[in-house]
Amino acid sequence: MTSILQLTAHAATRMAQRGIASRNLELITRIGTAVEGGYLVRQKDFQALDRELKQLRQRARKLVGKRFVVECGRVVTAYHTGRRTERRLLRAAEDRSVTE
Template sequence: MGALGISRHARTRMAQRGLREADIDLILRLGSEVEGGILVRRKDFERYAAGLRDQLRRAERLVGKRLVMADDTLVTAYHSSGTDTKRLLQN
């Protein structure tokens, strides 16, 4: 969806109802299209939360992994030892 304009009325209602502009982006990303707009259902939230949990598990598995690059080319990838990690972080 392109840039969404926000009417003065909508800004007033959002302020009254505790909705921030950043919330709109999230609602648009995870909600379901319904007549005249978007609705965030429990099911939509649960799907989004499951995706975040999966992403966190994947990210945790990558702790200590290192990519070695030259220009725009991946040269190698490996699990960095504690000594290697300390040396790399000192530079």
């Protein structure tokens, strides 16, 4: 969900006075609760986001060393890499980026 909110001059002034960065508007609309005329980020909203991020970190941690091979937009195979294979793949990727 991409927020397409336009700031009025008044809102920009008030946000600057109150220390609310415009880059946070999209985050507020994503994690906040819709209320009359706008959004409110409650402690409960933050806690829900915090739980989701912890779960995502746990899932990502389990993916370290996993590889899947893609050809023509299709996954051909998947496997666990060892350190030797990981180093070889990374060296080959570095070599390709240097020659391009």
